[in-house]
Amino acid sequence: GAVVSQHPSWVICKSGTSVKIECRSLDFQATTMFWYRQFPKQSLMLMATSNEGSKATYEQGVEKDKFLINHASLTLSTLTVTSAHPEDSSFYICSAPSVNSYNEQFFGPGTRLTVL
Amino acid sequence: QKEVEQDPGPLSVPEGAIVSLNCTYSNSAFQYFMWYRQYSRKGPELLMYTYSSGNKEDGRFTAQVDKSSKYISLFIRDSQPSDSATYLCAMSTGNQFYFGTGTSLTVIP
Numbered sequence: 001g002a003v004v005s006q007h008p009s010w011v012i013c014k015s016g017t018s019v020k021i022e023c024r025s026l027d028f029q030a031t032t033m034f035w036y037r038q039f040p041k042q043s044l045m046l047m048a049t050s051n052e053g054s055k056a057t058y059e060q061g062v063e064k065d066k067f068l069i070n071h072a073s074l075t076l077s078t079l080t081v082t083s084a085h086p087e088d089s090s091f092y093i094c095s096a097p098s099v100n101s102y103n104e105q106f107f108g109p110g111t112r113l114t115v116l
Numbered sequence: 117q118k119e120v121e122q123d124p125g126p127l128s129v130p131e132g133a134i135v136s137l138n139c140t141y142s143n144s145a146f147q148y149f150m151w152y153r154q155y156s157r158k159g160p161e162l163l164m165y166t167y168s169s170g171n172k173e174d175g176r177f178t179a180q181v182d183k184s185s186k187y188i189s190l191f192i193r194d195s196q197p198s199d200s201a202t203y204l205c206a207m208s209t210g211n212q213f214y215f216g217t218g219t220s221l222t223v224i225p
Contacts, residue, residue, distance in 0.1 A: 004159075006159070034213075041124070041218075041220075042217065042218075043204065043215045043216060043217040043218055044160070044204070044215045046213065091157070093159050093160070095159075101148075101165070102210070103148035103150070103165070103208045103210065103213075104150070104162065104165050105150070105162065105206075105213070106162065107152070107159035107160045107161070107162075108159050109158055109159045110157070110158060110159045112157065
């Protein structure tokens with residue numbers, strides 16, 4: 001299957017700082033990528049849909065000014081958590097659909113964010 | 117009512133057992149059905165992907181979809197300790213995805 005990578009895998013930051021998380025499709029192009037967050041023992045919550053060359057689409061309740069998404073190329077989407085606070089601590093996962101089927105999602109390994 | 121319902125478990129079985137994982141849903145527009153395996157602190161890994169009703173088999177895994185009952189299942193035969201993980205069902209209308217909460221499975225050696 002297709003490979004999606006994320007960087008960093010784990011980040012600890014101080015409250016008030018910004019953190020950038022990268023999501024890359026390694027062996028295929030992705031005009032669309034998805035960003036999720038997952039709290040312990042809970043399912044994935046879709047935050048936003050990242051679209052190459054255009055603005056991201058955010059889910060209801062997700063602050064677009066706090067979670068900045070940039071899809072600069074067909075293989076890279078970034079999520080920046082601005083002015084992070086302890087309640088932003090979570091597991092952030094990106095995914096990209098297969099080139100063969102939009103419904104076949106490949107997930108990155110996730111980024112664990114801890115805000116002190 | 118949630119779009120997708122999945123029993124969170126935890127489910128604990130002895131090695132070699134047959135495992136049955138299930139999800140129910142309410143939206144008749146779902147056409148694509150997926151099962152993902154997620155190990156602790158890792159991203160989900162796609163296990164099975166099916167379209168519409170029927171069965172699909174891949175090695176020890178069998179996915180079953182019954183659209184009339186709005187019910188999907190994942191069967192794991194000859195379960196192994198390495199199968200211990202959280203299993204997430206997912207469904208799509210073609211435009212929107214919905215995930216179950218995941219079932220935590222432990223296979224005891």
